[in-house]
Amino acid sequence: MNSMEADRPDPDRTLTETRREEARQQRGRLKIFFGMAAGVGKTYAMLQAAQTRRTEGVDVVVGYVDTHGRAETEALLANLEQMPRRQIEYRGAVLAEMDLDAILARAPQLVLVDELAHTNAPGSRHVKRYQDVLELLDAGIDVYTTVNVQHIESRADTVRQITGVVVHEKVPDSLLDMADEIELIDLPPDELRKRLAEGKVYTPERVEAAANHFFRIGNLTALREMALRLTAEHVDHQLQDYMEAKRIAGPWKSGERLMVAVSPSPYAAEAIRWTRRMAYNLEASWFAAFIETSAGLSAAQRETLTHNLELVRRLGGEVVTAAGEDIVEALLRLAQQRNATQIVVGKPLHRHVLERLRGGSLVDRLIRASADIDVYVVSGRTADHETGAHPSLPLPQRQSTLRDYAWAFVVVAVVTIGLLAAHSFVPWVSYQAVGLIDLLAVLLIAFYLGRGPALLAALVSAVSWNFLFIQPRFTFAIATLEDIILFLLYFVIALFAGTLTARLRTRERQAQYNADRMTALYTLAHETATAVDMDDVLHTAIEQIGAVFDAEVAILLTQDGQLLRRVHPASTLALTENDLGVALWVFENNKPAGQFTATLPQATAHFRPLSTPGRTVGVVGIRLQQAGRLSFDQEVLLETFISQVALVIERELLDEAAEQSVMLRESERLYTTLLNSISHELRTPIATIAGAASSLLDPNTVLNDQARTALTGEIQTAADRLNRLVENLLDMSRLDAGRLQLKQEWCDISDVIGVALRRLATVIGDRPVAVTVAEDVPLIKVDFVLLEQVLVNLLDNACAYTPPDTALAISVTVEEGQVRIDLADHGPGIAPEALAHIFDKFYRVPGTAAGGTGLGLSICRGLVEAHGGTLTAWNRPEGGMTFSIRLPKPVQAPVVQEASL
Amino acid sequence: MTEGPHVLVVDDEIQIRRFLRISLEANNYRVYEAENGAAALTQAALHRPDVIILDMNLPDMAGVEVLRRLREWATTPVIMLSVRAADMDKVDALDAGADDYLTKPFSTVELLARLRVALRHSQPAPTEPVFTFGDVQIDLARRLVTRKGEVVRLTPTEYALLRLLVQHAGKVLTHRQILKEVWGPQYVDETHYLRVYFGQLRQKLEENPAMPRLIVTEPGVGYRLVTD
Structure with missing residues (x-):
């Protein structure tokens, strides 16, 4: 390796460092006051530091500090703002806990939180106080906190071994890694014992017990060493991080990668903790491997496994699972894939006889096959019994029960009795055939009841075969050498075939389970992929x-x-x-x-x-x-499942967003057209009104009666036109926004027609309008005002586009469950190519006179469709065109009754 | 010239108030103005107008609300001004005691006609047993209806409807008001009764039942007997 390469920081590491730096800038800074045991003065040191910060103008509040009644500590608390504690009622007692939400709301710059390892009262947001601290840090609040070495997760075992005390309140090591600063509060053991004796640590009644147990000189020395070492390691790491970040050449971190094999054994926990400690000391990365085999796990084993894997995650490790029948082979394959340089396994306490037959224990075989990968074997002295209170849900696996054994016995007995009868009365059922039939029974038992019952069946059937069938019969002795060999072979074959069949069955079940899982996933993926909307x-x-x-x-x-x-x-x-x-x-x-x-x-x-x-x-x-x-x-x-669902939801959201943007573009296009169209439509009547009004103000015009009346009439017409435009626009926007609320009520169509005709009386003028309503037209349920609006628009249209003296005809009939309203004119009709577009928004038939927005018909169709009906237009062969409104005919006519007068 | 009726105009738009003042004063009305609901109630209490023109949309409270508060102590006729034909608030206002409504834009002629009807109804009507509209005559004392001199036979329900219309001639009656009056309070939502009976009435009384001139439909609101 040349020096250039050595000087270049690992890009991955630089990235990690940058990320950490970024995270640090947003996050609050964490300072841990670290000690070997209670009473060394961590809280005191923390308060002193806080006081200094306060005088520097930092906004400090006390989130939770317990002074244990120590006077000098209390004095330091005096002028600090203390957050009120949250009272939580639990089983009759009122517990005071840190009020996380209050602190988040108060948002100080620095908060003091004593006893990081504390377990919160049930009913709090987090189980552990360190989780509260993480949330505070995430919120950008700096935290000062205190913790003792025995609470550090990776040291818990060692502490238990040294002091015999089982530590329940643990803090993950990652918190120490995360700390920006660790201040070790050190006190020689003698001094601490002196403080203890003076009653500065515990109340007098607890002093003696403490002094004789936890606070023995030997314990304290060991704890002190642990605390010193942890702090030293941490400082070392910080230095290295710094050196790397600043590209200072120095000792590179090792390229080691540890893999710990996790099994469903309570002893694995210690191997996991050991790996974490080792990885930290080696400055290596680590991960845990779990090999899934076809062998079913009991509920208790599953529980332990879950617990172990949780521990891995708590310690900041990653869990990698692989499937395989041969654990050694699978472990080595994983190690190679993941570039592990060292494998850690737990040392089994007892050895299986069968393992020796298979070529030694797992550890032996692993060591033999591991080639250049180092293998550590960690002894599991103490089982980790800190398992959760809930039993796991049973998996679809099969544990043979006592019942299965009983069944096996019964089957063998029945078969044997049957064979005994057959052998006695049917000459060609030889004792060899009996053996083979017994063998079949064993295989069936293995298949349906499992390995244990099959072994039992093999044993029982072999013995009974010998006793009942092999010469000399009804003794356990066997006469000929041939029969002895036959008997031994029977026993061995039954044993092996039974085991194999049972294993096959287990595998089949596992495969079935995996297949079910895959099917479930596939179904989810498939169903969600074909789903039409969110x-x-x-x-x-x-x-x-x-x-x-x-x-x-x-x-x-x-x-x-x-x-x-x-x-x-x-x-x-x-x-x-x-x-x-x-x-x-x-x-x-x-x-x-x-x-x-x-x-x-x-x-x-x-x-x-x-x-x-x-x-x-x-x-x-x-x-x-x-x-x-x-x-x-x-x-x-x-x-x-959840990631799959999340992805599909994301996809749907993106689809919706895309759809919306298309709709937005479409509506933008429409609005541009609308603006172009209505600016003209608006300007014409406004020009008329403004012009006519200014003329009316002109003294010359005012004197001319005829001109004055004419101008006023023009103003009136222009105002009507403006009003119609506004009405149309409002209708359009209501239809578009889907805000149209139909006020459907029973209506008499002739009444609607009558109202529409009356409203358009001036437009229609002397034009003949024939209205025919068939006798059988029932009342229909429509919005009177909106249907009238449709008729007014259609009539208005007809009047505008046909010669003034031509007749109009409105006819109402009932056809095929619909009520049909036809409006026929006798105008020139409409060009076929334009017919397809007349209901489009802003469409105006080319060559028609000015005036009109191209909205009227589009609104009509919208309104009719809102009623569940249709609106169509067609040229009649004999000339003129017809608009046909079809509305659903009510299934049942409403009942009408006379008033009781 | 004697001073005409006092009218209170309530509208937040100054242009509307100004145009109404000009038109109304030209027709011999004494005009007061209010630009919001609170001012309207004060003005109404202060000047005791003979009729009130009340916009449905006021900046401080809904026109209906002003009407309700006014009705707690005064029976002054109120004509509501609504913005859109499809605006259903006006039905609430009519049910709550408004006498009539007009949809903006409206013509002054129309407004004056409504004002006249409203004022007429606010006077205790002289007991006139015979009432004429178009070519129809109804003798309330003898329960006799004639058209062009010929007796028209009405069912009891039809007669009850016609009598109600006559009693409120010129004024709009909402569906609920008619149903409540003729059928009873539990029938106020059965608008189809009205469609059927008004159809029958028109067949018997109108020249052209398809285009009625006497008994007209107010879309979405109710019916009105046109007298002039």
Whole structure:
């Protein structure tokens, strides 16, 4: 490697560093006052530092500080603003917790939060206080906090080994990594014990117990060393980060990559913690591998596995799963794919006899096959029993029960009795044939009842075969060598065939399960892909998730970047106000919360963000029908489901956006046309009115009676024209906006026609209008005013485009379940090529006289269609044209009754 | 010349008020103005006008609201001015006690006619048993209806409708008002009764039932008996 290359920072690392830098600028800064044990003076140091900051003019508030009644500490608190605590009632007791929301609302520059490892009272938003701190940091607030070394997740085991104390309140190591500053508050063990004796750490009654247990000199020295080392490591890392960021040549981080094999064993937890510590010390990256085999796991094993994998995530590691029958082979394949340089496995406590037959234990084989990859074997001295309280939901797997064994026994017994009878009475059923039939029974048992019952059946049938059938019969002795070989072969074959069949069956089940999973995913993908709109997509998604997980599902969408505070109507899960709060948190933080998580676990449902690479498009809420939690597999499947749904929603949103932009362009085009059209239409009457009015003001015109009357008439006409234009525009916009509300009522069509004719009396003048209404025309349910508007527009049109003396005819008939209104004129008709366009907006037949916006007919058609009817126009062969309105005929005529007078 | 009726014009547009003042004063009305609902109520209490012209859309409160408050203490006839034909607020206003309505733009002739009808109805009507419109005559005392001198036979419901129209001649009656008066309060939504019976009435009384001149339909609102 030449020096040029060595000097060039790794681009990935630079990027990570830049990101971290960016995140740091938006995020608040975290300073941890770190100590080896209670009583070293962390809180005191934190308050002192806060006081200094306060004098510098920084806005400091106390989020939560417990002085434990220490006077000098209390004195330091005196002039700091303290946030009121939140009172939470829990089982009759009132617990005071830090009020996260109040601090977020107060938004100080710096907040003091004591005891980072604290577990919040049930009912708080987060389970752990460090989660509160993370949220504060995310909000851009600086945080000072305190923590002791025994609370650091990766040291928990060591602390337990040294002190015998099981630590329940743990803080992930990532918090230390995240800290911008760590200040070690160190105190020699002797001094600490002195302080303890003086009653400065605990109340007198607790002093003695503490001094004899946790605060033994040996313990304290070990804890002190741990604290010093952790701090030193951290400082070292910071220095290196700095050097790399500034391109200072120095020791590069190792290219090591650790892979820890995770199994469903409680001992794996320690291997995981060990790996995390080791990776940190080696400055290496690490990940956890889980190999899924066909062997089914018991509910307890699943639970432990889920717990172990959770631990990996908590420690900041990534979980990679692979499927394979041979764990060693799969592990090595993963290690190669992921460039792992070291593999960590837990040391099994006891060895299986069968393993030796198979070529040694997993560890032995792994070491032999690992070639240049280092293998660490970590002993699991102490099992991690910190498992969740909820049993996992059982997977579709088969554990043979006692019942299955009983069944196996019964089957063998029945077959044997049957064979005994057959052998006695039917000469050609030889004892060899009996053996083969027994073998068949064993295979069937293996297939249907599993491996254990098959082994039992093999044993029982072999013994009974020997006893009942092989010469000498009814003894366990076997006479001939041939029979001995036959018997032994039978036993071995039954054993192997039984095992193989059972394994085949298990694999088949696993394959079936995987296939079901794939089918579910495929169905989801397919159904959502073919869904026509957003509602359809969500409906399908909710149905599919609900069916696969046997759960109630709710989906919340966003609008204008905000989460809508109501579930989508297709949802099967109703949410309470509290649940909505959780959903909102999930949306804002883009992290799962609610049931099965550490955030707001008291919620009645599990919530996950619907996130795509670009944004969060909503939140899914799930409530399982059965009690229990999601297993690891189910969680993975759910995650896959949800990302799929999120992508589809994103796609729908993009489609909608695209559609809207098309609509926007279309409406822009229309509005341009509209403006061009109406500016002319507006100007003409305005010009007339303005001109006529100015003439009327002219003294010469005023004296001329005839001119004055004529001018006034012109003003009137122009005003009418303007009014009609405005009416048309309003109708148009209402139709376009879909805001048209029909006030449908029973109407007599002849009445509507009469009103329309009366309104147009001046326009129609002396023109003959024949109205014929068939006898059988019923009352129809329409909006009187709008239908009248249609008739007025059509009549007006007819009058405008036909010679003044030609007749008009209106006829109303009933045909094929419709009421048909025909308006016939005797004008010149319309050119066929124009006929297709007359209902288009702004279309005006070429060559027609000025005046008119080309809106009237378009509005007519819109109004008729709003009534569920049609409006058509056609040239009659004998001349003239007809407009036909067809409206649905009511199924039943309304009942009318006389007034009781 | 004796001073004519007092009219209060309520409209937020000064141009409308100005044009109404000119037209009304030319017809011997004494005009007061108000530009919003609150001022209208004050002016009405102060000047006790004989009739009020009230715009439906006022800046401070809906015209209907002004009407309701006014009706708490005064029976002064009110003519509402509505903006659009399809505007259904006017029906509410009529049901709430307005006497009539006009849709903008309207002609002064029309307005004066409505004002006359409104003023006439606000006077205690002399008990005139015989009423004539067009070529129809109705004798309320004898329950006799004649057209061109010939007796017209009406069903009891038809007669009740006609009598109601006559009692409010020239004024618009909403569907609800008619149904409530003739059929009873539980029938106020059965507008189809009216379609049928008014059709029958027109057949019996109108010269050309397809283009009625006496009993006219007010689209979406109700009916009116035209007297002049």
